[in-house]
Amino acid sequence: MSIAELTDAEREALLAANPDWTLSRDGKAIERTFKFGDFNEAWGFMNRVALIAEKHDHHPEWFNVYNRVEITLTTHDADGLSQRDVDMVAAIAALL
Numbered sequence: 001m002s003i004a005e006l007t008d009a010e011r012e013a014l015l016a017a018n019p020d021w022t023l024s025r026d027g028k029a030i031e032r033t034f035k036f037g038d039f040n041e042a043w044g045f046m047n048r049v050a051l052i053a054e055k056h057d058h059h060p061e062w063f064n065v066y067n068r069v070e071i072t073l074t075t076h077d078a079d080g081l082s083q084r085d086v087d088m089v090a091a092i093a094a095l096l
């Protein structure tokens with residue numbers, strides 16, 4: 001099911017409100033690196049994000065090494081950023 005890509009103004013508002021996230025080179029995704037005390041904490045965070053992702057039916061692209069978790073959010077159905085990414089940023093922020 002397709003969903004609208006954010007407008008330029010909406011994308012700018014998302015970035016302005018969430019300075020820890022950066023726009024990807026192609027402008028179709030946002031990225032953030034999270035650092036935790038150890039792998040146990042990183043994995044616990046990933047579990048909580050996974051539950052949110054299932055609830056939202058919106059899934060992160062991510063990479064983990066020990067205490068570092070890199071998350072990329074994009075909406076494949078929009079071929080770019082959408083309101084679903086805005087909602088995931090907010091849901092992840094609420095975990096921290």
Ligand SMILES: C[C@H](O)[C@H](O)[C@H]1CNC2=NC(N)=NC(=O)C2=N1
Nearest residue numbers: 057058059060074075076077078
């Ligand atoms: C069928 C299912 O609703 C879709 O494939 C969902 C699942 N998770 C998704 N996750 C992300 N990041 N983008 C999507 O477009 C997407 N689509």
